[in-house]
Amino acid sequence: MVQFETxxxxxxHAQLKTNTKIFCGCSxxxxxxxxxxxxxxxxxxxxxxxxLNEKVMEYAAKMGxxxxxxINKKSIFARKNYFYPDLPKGYxxxxxxxxxxxxxxxxxxxxxxxxEPCKKRIGVTRIHMEEDAGKNIHSVAxxxxxxxxxxxxxxxxxxxxxxxxxxxxxxxxxLKSLRSILLYLDICDGNLEEGSFRxxxxxxxxxxxxxxxxxxxxxxxxxxxxxxxxxxHYEVARxxxxxxxxxxxxxxxxxxxxxxxxxxxxxxxxxxxxxxxFPDPDLVPLVIADEWLAEWQAAQxxxxxxxxxxxxxxxxxxxxxxxxxxxxxxxxxxYEAVLDSYNEPKKVANWxxxxxxxxxxQSEVGLSECKFKPEMMATLVEMVDxxxxxxxxxxxxxxxxxxxxxxxxxxxxxxxxxQNSDSSSLEAAVDKVLADNPNEVEAYKxxxxxxxxxxxxxxxxxxxxxxxxxxxxxxxxxxxx
Amino acid sequence: xxxxxxxxxxEIHSLLIAGEVTAVEAVKACLDQIExxxxxxxxxxxxDGENALKLAAEMDKLGPDxxxxxxxxxxxxxxxxxxKGITTTCGSKILENFVPFYDATSVAKLKEAGAIIIAKANxxxxxxxxxxxxxxxxxxxxxxxxxxxxxxxxxGSGATIAAGQCFAALGTDxxxxxxxxxxxxxxxxxxxxxxxxxxxxxxxxxxxxxQIGPMTRTVxxxxxxxxxxxxxxxxxxxxVDCEVPNYIEALAERTDLSGLTxxxxxxxWGEGLSEEVSEACKNAIKKAxxxxxxxxxxxxxxxxxxxxxxxxxxxxxxxSNLSRFDGIRYGHRSKDADExxxxxxxxxxxxxxxxxxxxxxxxxxxxxxxxxxxxxxxAAQIRRLMRNxxxxxxxxxxxxxxxxxxxxxxxxxxxxxxxxxxYLMDIFTISLNLVGMPGMSLPVGIGKDTNMPVGLQLMxxxxxxxxxxxxxxxxxxSLPDFSxxxxx
Ligand SMILES: [Zn+2]
Numbered sequence: 001m002v003q004f005e006t007x008x009x010x011x012x013h014a015q016l017k018t019n020t021k022i023f024c025g026c027s028x029x030x031x032x033x034x035x036x037x038x039x040x041x042x043x044x045x046x047x048x049x050x051x052l053n054e055k056v057m058e059y060a061a062k063m064g065x066x067x068x069x070x071i072n073k074k075s076i077f078a079r080k081n082y083f084y085p086d087l088p089k090g091y092x093x094x095x096x097x098x099x100x101x102x103x104x105x106x107x108x109x110x111x112x113x114x115x116e117p118c119k120k121r122i123g124v125t126r127i128h129m130e131e132d133a134g135k136n137i138h139s140v141a142x143x144x145x146x147x148x149x150x151x152x153x154x155x156x157x158x159x160x161x162x163x164x165x166x167x168x169x170x171x172x173x174x175l176k177s178l179r180s181i182l183l184y185l186d187i188c189d190g191n192l193e194e195g196s197f198r199x200x201x202x203x204x205x206x207x208x209x210x211x212x213x214x215x216x217x218x219x220x221x222x223x224x225x226x227x228x229x230x231x232x233h234y235e236v237a238r239x240x241x242x243x244x245x246x247x248x249x250x251x252x253x254x255x256x257x258x259x260x261x262x263x264x265x266x267x268x269x270x271x272x273x274x275x276x277x278f279p280d281p282d283l284v285p286l287v288i289a290d291e292w293l294a295e296w297q298a299a300q301x302x303x304x305x306x307x308x309x310x311x312x313x314x315x316x317x318x319x320x321x322x323x324x325x326x327x328x329x330x331x332x333x334x335y336e337a338v339l340d341s342y343n344e345p346k347k348v349a350n351w352x353x354x355x356x357x358x359x360x361x362q363s364e365v366g367l368s369e370c371k372f373k374p375e376m377m378a379t380l381v382e383m384v385d386x387x388x389x390x391x392x393x394x395x396x397x398x399x400x401x402x403x404x405x406x407x408x409x410x411x412x413x414x415x416x417x418x419q420n421s422d423s424s425s426l427e428a429a430v431d432k433v434l435a436d437n438p439n440e441v442e443a444y445k446x447x448x449x450x451x452x453x454x455x456x457x458x459x460x461x462x463x464x465x466x467x468x469x470x471x472x473x474x475x476x477x478x479x480x481x
Numbered sequence: 482x483x484x485x486x487x488x489x490x491x492e493i494h495s496l497l498i499a500g501e502v503t504a505v506e507a508v509k510a511c512l513d514q515i516e517x518x519x520x521x522x523x524x525x526x527x528x529d530g531e532n533a534l535k536l537a538a539e540m541d542k543l544g545p546d547x548x549x550x551x552x553x554x555x556x557x558x559x560x561x562x563x564x565k566g567i568t569t570t571c572g573s574k575i576l577e578n579f580v581p582f583y584d585a586t587s588v589a590k591l592k593e594a595g596a597i598i599i600a601k602a603n604x605x606x607x608x609x610x611x612x613x614x615x616x617x618x619x620x621x622x623x624x625x626x627x628x629x630x631x632x633x634x635x636x637g638s639g640a641t642i643a644a645g646q647c648f649a650a651l652g653t654d655x656x657x658x659x660x661x662x663x664x665x666x667x668x669x670x671x672x673x674x675x676x677x678x679x680x681x682x683x684x685x686x687x688x689x690x691x692q693i694g695p696m697t698r699t700v701x702x703x704x705x706x707x708x709x710x711x712x713x714x715x716x717x718x719x720x721v722d723c724e725v726p727n728y729i730e731a732l733a734e735r736t737d738l739s740g741l742t743x744x745x746x747x748x749x750w751g752e753g754l755s756e757e758v759s760e761a762c763k764n765a766i767k768k769a770x771x772x773x774x775x776x777x778x779x780x781x782x783x784x785x786x787x788x789x790x791x792x793x794x795x796x797x798x799x800x801s802n803l804s805r806f807d808g809i810r811y812g813h814r815s816k817d818a819d820e821x822x823x824x825x826x827x828x829x830x831x832x833x834x835x836x837x838x839x840x841x842x843x844x845x846x847x848x849x850x851x852x853x854x855x856x857x858x859x860a861a862q863i864r865r866l867m868r869n870x871x872x873x874x875x876x877x878x879x880x881x882x883x884x885x886x887x888x889x890x891x892x893x894x895x896x897x898x899x900x901x902x903x904y905l906m907d908i909f910t911i912s913l914n915l916v917g918m919p920g921m922s923l924p925v926g927i928g929k930d931t932n933m934p935v936g937l938q939l940m941x942x943x944x945x946x947x948x949x950x951x952x953x954x955x956x957x958x959s960l961p962d963f964s965x966x967x968x969x
Contacts, residue, residue, distance in 0.1 A: 040583050044805045046576065046684040047563045047585060049717050079801050081848070083825055090804020147809065276848035279858060281689035281798055284718050 004205040004243075006236050007213055008171045009163035013156050014188040015132065015196040016059045016448040021153035022131050023050030023093065028155075030194070034094065034137075034148035042153035042352030044088030048172075049282050052077075056155040057100065057286060058189040062296055063157055064101025064415065066181045066303055067124045071293055075100040077283040079405040081276040086134035094158075096277040099128035100286070106181075106307065109323065110173035117320075122174050132156050146408045163213065168232040172225050177230060180304045184329045192223050203232060204249070205239045214239070219263055222256045231256040231304055235263050242309050262395050307332055315345035324353055334374055341378030344385060351381050359402045363366055371405025380408040388412070388418050421468040423475070426459075429467065430475050433458040444480055452476055485510035487965050489556060490648035490702035496889045497553040498545045502535035503542070504553030504597065507648075510600055511555040515646045518969045521627055523619040524640035525600040526560050527568040533599045541594070542688035543886070549595030550709055554589060555648040557641045561608055561634075562693070563682040564588050567598065571684045572606040572616040572634075575806045575832030585682020586717065587693045587710040588653060590630040594709040602637030602650055606834045607660055607803065610634050611906045614897055615836045616921035622747040622893070623665060624967040625772030625933055629890040632662030638696045646964025649706050650696045655687045656791055657910025659694045664885035664936025667963045669953070670696045672702045674943045675917035676721035678707075679714030685802040687795035688719075690914040698964045700923065700954040704728035707946065718929040726947050735951040742878040743952075748784040749883030749909055757928030761935035762884045765925035768959050769952070779874040779881060783867040784912060788904055790867070791911040793847050793860040800844025806832065838898070868916045872942070879948055881940040883909055890934035909938060919946045923953045924963040934963070 008373050021028055024041035041048045064071050078096035103122035112118050132151040136393045159178060165171045182188040190197045198221060204214035217239070222231050239249055254263040302310070304326045311322040311332075326332045331352070338348045356377065360370065380401070384394040389412055412418060419432055420426060433455055434441055444451045455476045459467055483509065485493065496502040514529045519525060530538040533555065546552050558564055559947030562572050563581035565588075570576045584592070592598070605615035614620040615635035621636045623629040624643040631640040635652030639662030642650050652659040654672035663670025669742070671694040678693045685691060695706035708729055745766065770776060808814035815827030833841070847856035874881060886906055896903045913920040922936035935957075941949040 040581075043810060045563075045581065045583070045811070046569070046571065046579065046805070047561075047581075047682040048583075049681050049719075051716060051718050081801050081804060083804065085807075085809050085821070088805060088810060090807060091801050256501075274850045276801070276845065276850075276853075278797060278801070278853070280850055281687075282719065418747060 003208045004233070004236075004240050005197060005208045006166055007163050007204050007216075008165035008167075008232065010161045010165070010174060011202065012159040012173060012175065013198040013200075014063075014159065014182055014190075015445075016056060016155040016157060017186055017189060018053055018055045018059070018155055020053055022053050022056050022129070022155035022314065026153065032150055034146070035150060037150045038152070042088070043149050044090075050093060050280075052286065053155065056129055057288070058292075058296060059155075059185070060100045060127055060157045061183065061288065061293065062185050062187060062300065063159065064104060064127050065297055065300055066185060067101075067104040067106050067127070069101035069104030069124060069160070070099055071101055071129060071288060074098065074285050074287050076285045077280040078277045079280045082273050082403060084133070085145065086136050086149075086152070087273075088134070088149060088152060092131060092133065093280055093283070094130035095128035097279075099126045100288075101127035106174065106177055108170065108173040108177050110169050112167075112169055120164075121471070122164045122170070125156050125160045125162050127159050130156050130158060137158040146351065168229045171201065172228050175225060175228060177304070180327050180329070184301055184303050186301075186392070195223070199228065201228065201232060201235075203235050203239075205236060205243070215251050217249065217251070217263070218253045219256055220253060227256060229260055230261050230402040231263060234261060238263065270432060289327040300438075304329075315339070315349075317345050317349050321349045321353065324348060334367060334377075337374035338377045338381070341375045342382045346380060347385055348377070348381050351377065355398045356402070359399060363403065373405065376401065376405070376408055383408060383412065387419055387421065387468060387470075389417055390410055390465060390469060392460075393417050393419070396465070417466060419468045420463055420466045421471055423471060426463070426467055426471055426475060429459050429462045430479060433462060434476075436478060441480065486645040488648070489699045489964050490697055490705060491699065493648055494551065494554055494705070498547050500545055500695045502539045505534060507553055508533050508537040508555050508597055508599060511647050514644070514966075515600065518624070518644045518646060521969060522622050522624055522640050522644050522646075524603055524621050524631070524637040524644060524646060525557065525617060526570060526572070526603050526637070528600040529567050530600075533597050536597055540597075546595060550705055551591060551649075552595030552628055554649065555599045555647045555691070555804070556596045556598050557600050557602050557638060557647045557649065558588055558598055559635050559638050559652050560604050561653050561684050561686075562588055562651060563684070564598060564601065567601060569601065569684075570618070570923075571608075572604040572618065573832065573834070573837070574617040575829070576811075577813060579812055580626050581682075583682065585693075586679035586714045588682060590710050591651070591706075596649070599647060602641055602652075603633065604637055606837050607632035607684065607799070608634040608653060608655055609799070609836050609840055611657070611661055611903055612896070613637060614893065615834055617834055620893060623890045623933070624639070625667060626890065627969075628892055629933065630641070630663030630665065630891060630893050632886070633692075634658040634662075635670070635696065636662045636665075639663055639668055639670065641664065642668045642696050643967050644969060648697070649702060651693055651706075652696045653683055653691055653693050653959065654910075655690045655795060655915065657907045659696060660885045660910050660922040660936065660938060661906065662919060663696055664924070664938075665890035665934065667924040667934030667936075667967070668696055668698055669700050669703045669921065669923055669949070669957075670694065671707060671921040671946070672740075672913065672919060673707060673711065673946055674721075674919045676719055677725075677919070677944065677946065678710050679712070679717040679720045681714055682717040683799070683820060687798045687914075688703060688802060689798060690791075690795055692914075698966070700950055700957050701729065703921070704732055704954075706948050707950075721944075723944065728947060728950055731947045731951060732954045735955060737773045738769055738952060738955055741774045741880065741948070742954060743769060743774050743776045744779035744874055744878030744881040745776055746779050746781040746784070746874065746881060746883055747965035748781050753887050753905075753908070754884060755888045755928070755930075757930045758886070758888060758935050759927035760885050762882075762937050765923075765937045765956065765960060766882060767779050769956055772955055772959060774952070777878055779878060781870050781874055781912065783863065783870045785861050785910075787867065787912045787915065790860045791862045791907070791915055792904065793856050794864065794915070796840045796844035797848050797857050798844070800841045803833075803837070803841055806831070833885060836900070864915050867912060867950060871912070871916045871918060872954055876941045879941075880945075880952055883940075885909060885938040889928040889931045889935055913940055918943050919949060921949060921953060923957060925956075925960050927961065
């Protein structure tokens with residue numbers, strides 16, 4: 001039986017966080033009334049001309065620098081011609097020959113299917129600038145279609161990878177890494193669901209050992225990393241089935257259906273286009289001055305890869321922990337802010353990876369709106385660390401103090417949850433437990449040493465979890481020896 | 482004929498500033514002349530007489546403002562330029578009732594300088610044509626002979642000037658569309674350097690070729706208008722950010738042509754040129770020599786490729802530029818379309834005229850996969866060679882001179898069935914658009930066979946408008962006087 005290899009290339013469209021559109025002064029603000037952010041330029045009125053928003057060039061170049069691209073001194077805008085109601089000019093201004101960035105790469109690390117850590121370099125073919133299209137709205141009730149041009153002209157960069165990925169894990173790792181960089185650069189908000197970070201997956205299969213690529217399908221309409229995974233699995237299976245049945249793969253665009261978990265053909269619609277690209281005569285070639293490039297390079301923030309290395313070296317945490325903590329900029333920022341108040345990197349890391357992330361994910365608000373501030377987190381870790389409260393109490397109260405943003409020290413004090421290390425009161429509790437459980441005492445003495453945890457549990461129950469476990473454990477062993 | 486409308490722009494402006502003529506009187510004189518001549522000339526589309534008079538009255542109330550170089554001067558704008566609140570059709574049915582809510586930059590600058598817009602000028606649909614016969618609304622007649630075309634595509638602008646309906650008009654020139662009608666109508670028409678005047682608000686035909694320029698009855702008048710409309714515009718990336726000379730002041734600096742070398746390209750003076758045009762232009766060159774100019778032969782050997790190159794580039798750009806007229810947001814929308822593709826096809830088929838459709842189809846073809854390299858790329862390469870050609874020629878001369886057009890104005894209908902012959906009318910003008918350099922047509926005489934005006938074309942290196950206008954101004958004063966409007 002022939003074994004197949006999957007080949008994946010990705011095209012990512014990232015909406016840039018500029019205040020104004022790419023070729024006019026209209027606001028890019030999301031959530032406005034339809035056609036509120038529209039002027040004669042972005043609505044394609046007769047005679048108007050585009051003028052490049054220079055922030056777009058800066059952001060595109062920064063992404064290029066962050067992905068090890070060559071930044072072309074001279075790049076040109078081109079028109080991509082096609083008719084669609086959400087495209088007012090009848091062409092999209094994009095870049096074709098001579099994009100702003102080329103020949104880059106990205107190093108990814110991920111776990112393969114069996115959980116083994118892997119590393120790989122993925123080529124970034126090009127990054128180019130372009131304008132977003134508007135939105136068509138179809139009303140069944142009114143039997144009419146409407147066009148909202150608010151999104152028309154919102155700047156995008158398209159990041160095109162080499163067909164270097166061989167499975168869904170690599171593809172998702174690459175996407176996560178790109179997204180992470182965009183967030184670190186603060187040039188895109190990276191929201192897959194709202195469409196500010198969109199990915200198209202080019203996918204083909206070929207028998208292992210074959211040089212030439214198979215016929216590819218382009219998957220669109222995938223709005224989460226989980227669905228990228230699912231869509232790739234579905235599509236690979238579909239293509240292999242077809243080949244094994246002796247059928248041909250058609251080069252086409254396929255839409256992912258998140259409800260069914262399947263892909264279906266757009267019936268060659270997009271592929272039938274001849275876009276008739278040619279240089280846009282309305283925009284002079286973009287020439288990037290050496291000073292600008294030097295300036296942007298100097299202003300590049302620390303990126304995830306560099307931050308990870310710094311975390312490992314400065315905080316002496318494991319590579320896994322560093323990877324986890326630096327993947328999202330705001331998590332890394334939070335972590336460092338906690339360390340500013342309580343410098344126990346490993347212990348703080350464990351809390352953040354564990355209970356903190358669990359609560360954050362459940363709360364469905366971003367870290368920026370999170371009420372549980374880094375200083376509170378620091379206080380909590382310190383209280384556990386210094387035996388002011390037990391680890392168990394820390395975990396028990398976490399949901400409440402996280403959600404309401406309460407100061408852990410005050411909360412613990414108000415509720416009287418401090419750990420009990422007072423030996424006379426602990427001794428009374430231990431004595432009571434031993435007296436109440438004569439059979440277990442007998443068994444322990446007969447050699448069932450494991451029963452110490454049973455006694456511990458009973459003492460904790462007796463003290464409402466506040467007993468200092470170290471003292472109690474010692475006390476039990478002394479009394480039974 | 483009212484004596485007011487016989488004045489040049491420069492003269493009427495002096496009278497207006499001196500308070501000897503009011504803005505209302507100037508506007509009324511023009512409106513009267515329009516009423517008298519327009520039924521036969523048909524130079525104008527939307528007319529805005531009422532608002533013009535209202536504005537003039539307000540301006541008169543405040544009194545003349547000498548700081549405004551066009552204060553109170555009635556002007557006409559080619560309908561390819563967006564005018565806020567005034568219907569702008571571009572000579573096309575597809576924009577039949579389109580009223581822009583913005584002004585073209587050149588229009589805004591005219592207004593700022595005190596000019597009063599009285600009407601929009603007829604034109605070939607989307608500036609595609611050489612006669613105005615491609616206008617979806619009307620064919621303009623040449624005021625010198627109503628049976629003949631005024632040239633195009635800025636034929637309405639040329640005719641309105643020649644008929645004394647206003648003191649200045651704006652035209653646009655993509656392949657000769659200012660110089661050709663200027664030549665046919667016996668007026669002065671200037672195509673500035675590409676990038677000298679903002680294209681913002683000009684409905685694009687060939688974006689890399691289009692330029693806006695003045696059409697007037699004297700060189701000085703054109704210099705005055707160019708002074709106003711020239712300059713960088715942050716809304717047009719292709720407008721060049723360099724200093725604009727004061728063209729009027731520069732005119733006074735030269736009273737003869739001594740020290741000036743004029744290149745005569747053999748490709749412009751040989752075959753295909755009508756005898757009467759050749760004779761009138763040669764007489765003008767002789768005059769220039771008498772005024773002190775030296776003439777030298779120059780070679781523009783790429784000229785034979787100019788038409789093919791021009792039509793590939795212009796049509797390619799046009800096919801894309803005209804995509805926005807799709808019946809979705811504005812303009813004509815077909816009444817009987819029931820799905821999207823149908824809506825596009827029907828709206829565009831009904832809205833665009835034959836010549837426009839021809840050019841869209843050819844333009845689409847030359848940009849298509851598999852043909853792009855053979856046509857568009859090749860044309861772009863030849864364009865660079867042409868620029869080299871001109872730059873080399875300008876190493877040995879200050880200006881280049883030749884006829885603006887092979888013939889004088891021909892009868893209406895003569896070439897409509899022969900598009901290729903029609904395209905050849907542009908043979909002497911299109912090279913300049915491809916190389917981006919400035920040129921103008923100066924009326925230099927009357928053809929002895931047709932009794933129609935002949936235009937001499939002067940060409941200059943990029944941003945060399947000053948020398949060109951100076952030479953034209955000197956030459957103008959020693960040649961037959963075209964500064965008075967034509968008697969209809
Ligand atoms: Zn806008």
